[in-house]
Amino acid sequence: MARIETPKRIRGTQDIFGDEQRRFARVLEAFETVRRLYCFQRVDIPVFESTAVFARSLGETTDVVSKEMYTFEDRGGDSLTLRPEFTAGIARAYLTEGWQQYAPLKLATAGPVFRYERPQKGRFRQFHQIDAEVIGAAEPAADVELLVLADQLLRELGIQDGVTLQLNTLGDAETRDAWRGALVTHFGRNAGDLSDDSKARLERNPLRILDSKDPKDRPIADAAPGIDAYLTSEAGAFFENVTKGLDAAGVAWTRNDRLVRGLDYYRHTAFEFVTDRLGAQGTVLAGGRYDGLIGSLGGPETPGVGWAAGVERLAMLLAEPEIERIEAVVIPMGDAAEARALGILADLRRAGIATDMAFRGNMKRRMAKADASGARFAVILGESELAKGVASVKALGSGAQSEVAFADLVGALQAS
Ligand code: ATP
Ligand code: MG
Numbered sequence: 001m002a003r004i005e006t007p008k009r010i011r012g013t014q015d016i017f018g019d020e021q022r023r024f025a026r027v028l029e030a031f032e033t034v035r036r037l038y039c040f041q042r043v044d045i046p047v048f049e050s051t052a053v054f055a056r057s058l059g060e061t062t063d064v065v066s067k068e069m070y071t072f073e074d075r076g077g078d079s080l081t082l083r084p085e086f087t088a089g090i091a092r093a094y095l096t097e098g099w100q101q102y103a104p105l106k107l108a109t110a111g112p113v114f115r116y117e118r119p120q121k122g123r124f125r126q127f128h129q130i131d132a133e134v135i136g137a138a139e140p141a142a143d144v145e146l147l148v149l150a151d152q153l154l155r156e157l158g159i160q161d162g163v164t165l166q167l168n169t170l171g172d173a174e175t176r177d178a179w180r181g182a183l184v185t186h187f188g189r190n191a192g193d194l195s196d197d198s199k200a201r202l203e204r205n206p207l208r209i210l211d212s213k214d215p216k217d218r219p220i221a222d223a224a225p226g227i228d229a230y231l232t233s234e235a236g237a238f239f240e241n242v243t244k245g246l247d248a249a250g251v252a253w254t255r256n257d258r259l260v261r262g263l264d265y266y267r268h269t270a271f272e273f274v275t276d277r278l279g280a281q282g283t284v285l286a287g288g289r290y291d292g293l294i295g296s297l298g299g300p301e302t303p304g305v306g307w308a309a310g311v312e313r314l315a316m317l318l319a320e321p322e323i324e325r326i327e328a329v330v331i332p333m334g335d336a337a338e339a340r341a342l343g344i345l346a347d348l349r350r351a352g353i354a355t356d357m358a359f360r361g362n363m364k365r366r367m368a369k370a371d372a373s374g375a376r377f378a379v380i381l382g383e384s385e386l387a388k389g390v391a392s393v394k395a396l397g398s399g400a401q402s403e404v405a406f407a408d409l410v411g412a413l414q415a416s
Contacts, residue, residue, distance in 0.1 A: 012125025023315035030156040031130040040108040051079040057088040061204035068115040082114035086131040095299040103136025122281030133306030143269040144245030159317040166256035169239040179230040207260040226257040265293040285309035326354040328377040329370035337381040351410045
């Protein structure tokens with residue numbers, strides 16, 4: 001018979017298990033905690049959308065749309081794309097579901113996103129984001145609230161010390177147009193020395209040259225004019241309000257006037273939380289204001305601001321996760337005890353006591369399993385216990401052991 005080949009995991013995808021899974025869950029739990037504290041509503045949106053949702057709102061010239069999307073035709077002939085990020089889908093939902101009536105709307109979501117990129121440490125093709133957005137608020141207070149939320153998330157995870165908030169403004173439309181013109185002139189003058197990628201960006205997306213990582217581009221990007229000389233007074237005042245708000249809330253930040261975001265729709269605030277602990281994949285959380293986005297989807301001009309963070313990158317920064325603690329391990333010896341143990345297990349679990357059963361190997365091996373689980377108690381059921389209608393409850397910390405009647409087990413474990 002021909003040998004059947006085992007299917008392979010798709011490159012850039014992950015099977016998240018063990019310690020890795022515990023870290024991952026910890027990030028999602030912390031996000032859920034702060035989301036509630038900041039009164040952001042949880043929302044869930046589809047994993048795929050019409051390709052136009054991303055193409056229009058992110059812009060055809062962006063890396064994500066031009067190179068990274070998983071786009072396919074479905075059986076009905078429609079062009080669909082697996083979401084490469086959340087903002088565009090949320091903006092689409094805001095328009096199609098009539099959420100305008102709730103504006104300003106504070107939303108939070110989490111889940112898998114998909115980008116066709118070269119997999120490496122901290123970079124996957126299916127990865128996971130947590131995402132927070134405020135739609136329908138033009139006030140800098142919304143930007144501040146999102147940044148303070150992000151900061152609190154890092155504190156909640158205990159990783160705030162290794163991560164820096166870098167902040168910039170991209171100004172309003174007028175500012176951005178003027179600055180873009182100055183950048184095109186500067187980069188045009190130095191075009192011969194730019195990397196090939198940046199030569200292509202010169203026409204399509206000159207702002208992106210500023211944050212190029214190519215060593216060829218760096219001196220030219222570093223010498224490029226900053227935005228400050230082009231800021232309108234409104235745009236300058238907006239930025240000042242954001243920085244004052246951060247100072248008032250006690251959130252540390254540094255100005256990085258080379259920081260731009262890849263997507264066309266960004267205005268005013270742009271930011272990244274960056275660490276040097278993850279090599280080239282050092283941006284853990286990033287976002288900004290996207291006042292042009294909903295208009296580009298054909299909706300009424302609607303301001304918005306938000307961020308997304310890579311769950312995997314945050315998880316990689318966490319200290320060794322604790323194993324999930326359980327309360328008790330039931331150890332039945334013999335068939336009759338095993339049958340009785342099923343009822344006891346069900347009672348304990350229904351009472352909210354996390355309980356496992358050790359049913360393999362000799363007594364020594366089962367006790368070792370109970371010890372390794374970190375449980376507080378072993379509930380031992382042998383023939384003599386069964387005959388008396390009791391279980392021997394052993395406190396695994398102290399070694400103290402006592403007999404407890406079946407009917408009193410739940411109470412005894414809950415009390416101690
Ligand atoms: P990068 O510069 O690393 O490619 P990006 O600017 O493309 O990041 P965003 O679109 O801002 O990233 O996405 C927000 C966050 O999602 C990033 O800060 C990062 O933590 C995470 N992220 C982005 N791409 C990946 C990926 N391929 N694998 C894992 N995490 C990712
Ligand atoms: Mg990217």
